[in-house]
Amino acid sequence: MVISGAASAESLDILQPSNLSHEMVLEMEEGYGLLKSGFAMANISDEQMAFLTKEWYNSVLARIRINAFRIELAVGSYEDLLSSAAACIEAEAAVGNAVYMLPSLYNHDCDPNAHIVWIDNADAQLKALCDVEEDEELRICYIDASMDHDARQSFLLQGFGFKCNCLRCLSGD
Ligand SMILES: C[S@@+](CC[C@H](N)C(=O)[O-])C[C@H]1O[C@@H](n2cnc3c(N)ncnc32)[C@H](O)[C@@H]1O
Known part of the structure; x- marks a missing residue:
């Protein structure tokens, strides 16, 4: 586990802790x-x-638990990031876990408009998944969004300690 960049231990204080x-x-x-x-x-x-x-x-630990990313290196180009990321997960290509200060501030959405990717190294990069309006919040997906509504809610509650209020969950999908 690394805390990226030159962040000091105290700077973790700005991160939200998980409900334990x-x-x-x-x-x-x-x-x-x-x-x-x-x-x-x-x-x-x-x-x-x-x-x-x-x-x-x-x-x-309460901060690391909710803010850490599982790094999955997508070796290749930006051309087909989603299939590359899927191949990575299938190949269990995770290379480690890390906390990144800015990406820690992204909220979760079961129908996200952005995605964190790693290309060739552990620098986290944000990739938009669709056109994003100027004032629209960037939201990423913390889990496997292909799960059904109940499985997603239970996964987020058990693993991350919150009840998801994204539009997809509110619509019951
Ligand atoms: C990694 S932090 C995200 C940034 C956090 N909102 C902040 O202000 O620092 C995760 C926390 O944000 C909140 N959160 C993120 N996505 C949410 C969602 N879809 N529904 C409800 N709460 C959410 C939960 O409190 C969760 O514990």
Whole structure:
């Protein structure tokens, strides 16, 4: 997992954290315990690790959980990005996960007008999927939009912690 560019840990604060279920908090507490004991075994002093409080750790993970992108490299050209991206998913070509500050601000839509793509390297690029009006919000799709309404809603609620209010979901499609 990388936080792209020269972003400082504090700059994560501007990102929205996900709503954490009780299970997620328990999972994080376990991870925090393991991390602390790993540092203790490596003889890293408490003083050096003073920043690593449970609250700090949980708040960083809560932000990473909802804002991280799964990078799928589309090797090739812009010509046929969608089939290239589909081929990538099929080939399980994910090369990692990363948080990008600006792309983290894009909301989700089950019928998106934009798409994040990676061409040859891990620089996130935004590609419009249709003509976009001047004041229109750019919205990307966080999940597989081919799922039906109930599956999408449940996936977004369980995985991302929100009830989708996009036009497609509101129309019941
Ligand atoms: C990655 S952030 C997107 C940017 C965020 N709106 C902000 O202001 O920083 C994801 C969060 O935005 C909100 N969100 C994004 N898409 C949404 C949608 N289709 N319906 C409802 N809430 C959505 C949810 O609160 C979700 O947890």
